[in-house]
Amino acid sequence: DQQVKQNSPSLSVQEGRISILNCDYTNSMFDYFLWYKKYPAEGPTFLISISSIKDKNEDGRFTVFLNKSAKHLSLHIVPSQPGDSAVYFCIGTFYNTDKLIFGTGTRLQVFP
């Protein structure tokens, strides 16, 4: 039972354009969401998060949008840069637990 779904396994975007990575979740008990980024041969690293009481969180070029009624998140990267090429994991979690529920990841490739 995949509670966090990233239905696009890969995405290719031109440098300077917007990258939009989508994520759907099924567990309405999630109250916090995170995005992690993973480069080859490295562990995932934290990118950005959003609490379920918000619908948007912005950090520089990265913005995460949350639509609770649709159980949908998206990560926007504007403008996209070649260094953003990585696998992006969407994660749902619950307050006061150690459980991070990972999606399957989306491989983003930003080309010049």
Add this chain to the structure above:
Amino acid sequence: SQTIHQWPATLVQPVGSPLSLECTVEGTSNPNLYWYRQAAGRGLQLLFYSVGIGQISSEVPQNLSASRPQDRQFILSSKKLLLSDSGFYLCAWSTGLAGFSRAEQYFGPGTRLTVT
């Protein structure tokens, strides 16, 4: 600064053989420690986590076990590997502050295990 080490980076083991993966953290005390596995086509799945020496919580029943003999050492083991144990294993740590999941988790480079 804190660092997390995992070894080996890659491992090929026959079915039925034992397994021992080690993870150590430097530069922090009393971290929360985690073992994750990513199987092909799936997201990372939490296997075990530990909030202190000798304290292990298992998330998924399987033929794997974990131990924490020292504050900053976390070991993943198996007595007999199965083909289904193949995957990418990641160790992670966090500061374990209140509202655990709000504490960022820092991942090691991972071990790719192939069971043949």
